[in-house]
Amino acid sequence: MTRILLxxxxxxxxxxxxxxxxxxxxALFSYAGRTGAPAPQPLPTRIGGFGGVAGLVTFLRAENIGAVIDATHPFAAQMSRNAVAACAETGVPLVALERAPWRAGPGDRWTAVPDIAAAVAALPEAGARVFLAIGKQTLAPFAGKPGNHYLLRLVDPPEGPLPLTDAAAVIARGPFSAEGDSALLRAHDITHVVAKNAGGAGAEAKLIAARALGLGVILIDRPALPPREVCAEVAGVSEWLAAHGFTPRGV
Ligand SMILES: NC(=O)c1ccc[n+]([C@@H]2O[C@H](COP(=O)([O-])OP(=O)(O)OC[C@H]3O[C@@H](n4cnc5c(N)ncnc54)[C@H](OP(=O)(O)O)[C@@H]3O)[C@@H](O)[C@H]2O)c1
Structure with a gap:
């Protein structure tokens, strides 16, 4: 039987x-290998890139993959684009498991921006205390506004010096609570929050905290992706799998 790549x-x-x-x-689980100790999974697991579209095409064929579930982060656009291209080339069915984006509600002071550069531009020139809840890979552009203080939240301790001069880092792995994030924002006198519109419950805590404290949020829109099938829930993907011949044992 062919296998599922998650x-x-x-x-x-x-x-x-x-x-x-x-x-x-x-099924086979795949991690990019970005964090030091990825959470163990109850599936056979591989770690590391495939080597672009060509590498993924080779992998899908060599590992006898019969379906791909793209459950990467909504901002992991390169991997998602590669999956669309490689599945189109090999004829392997693809579905994305993707949570809905957050939408502003009463009390939210959000500014939507298209990308990191626009998020930097939306910040004051100086004097702001900014919670940068955007991971470690896209911090450097904020060095363009050195007059602000930046609080980072990272999964692993930084390996080298941070790309920002006036910055502090807290090391923590989600999910987070609104109470905990309120306390964090207050303790650091945060005036602005910068976040990616990832969606989901665990990462929403900072937005709830910002609302409670009346802070402005600069929210970066999701990158555009090629058309693909999307399910917002695990159950929907399971139905999709069944429709593609992957029926649970005993059913
Ligand atoms: N971007 C975010 O904000 C964010 C937040 C939370 C978690 N994550 C997770 O962190 C990982 C990397 O994110 P990213 O934004 O760096 O991705 P990305 O920019 O879309 O991907 C860059 C390259 O990393 C490799 N890669 C990414 N996800 C992979 C996976 N699940 N298995 C094997 N290789 C993978 C691929 O390398 P090759 O081209 O060599 O195949 C891909 O071309 C993803 O698993 C994502 O779900 C990302």
Whole structure:
């Protein structure tokens, strides 16, 4: 039987892995390898890039993959684009497990921006105390506004010097609570929050905290992706799998 490839790195991917393991379907979990100690999964797991579209095409064929579930982060656009291209080339069905984006509600003071450069531009020139909840890979552009103080939240301790001069880092792995994030924002006298519109419950805490404290949020829109099938819930992906011949054992 062919196997399912689950592209991970998110809470949703871990939930999907648990469902696949429970169903007894043959599946392989894939991590990019960005964090030092990725959460263990109840599926056979590989770590590291495939080598672009060509590498993924080779992998899909060599590993006898019959379906791909892209449960990467909504901002992991390169991997998602590669999956669309490689699945189109090999004829392997692809579905994305993707949470809905956050939408502003009463009390929110959000400014939507298209990308990191626009987020930097939306900040004051100086004097702001900014919670940069955007991971470690896209910090450097904020060096263009050196007059602000930056609080970072990172999964692993930084390996080298931070790319920002006036910055502090807290090391923590989600999910986070609104109470905890309120306390963090207050303790650091934060005036602005910069976040990616990732969606999901665990990462929403900072937005709830910002609302409670009346802080402005600069929210970066998701990158555009080629058209693909999308399910917002694990159950929807399971139905999609069944429609593609992957029926749980015992059913
Ligand atoms: N971007 C975010 O804000 C964010 C936030 C939370 C978690 N994550 C997770 O962190 C990982 C990397 O994110 P990113 O934004 O750096 O991705 P990206 O820019 O879309 O991907 C860059 C390259 O990393 C490799 N890669 C990414 N995800 C992979 C996976 N699940 N398995 C194997 N290789 C993978 C691929 O390398 P090759 O081209 O060599 O195949 C891909 O071309 C993803 O698993 C994502 O779910 C990202």
């Amino acid at each position: 592209l991970g790195g998110t809470t949703e991917a871990s939930r999907m892995a648990a469902a696949l393991a429970a169903s007894g379907l043959p």
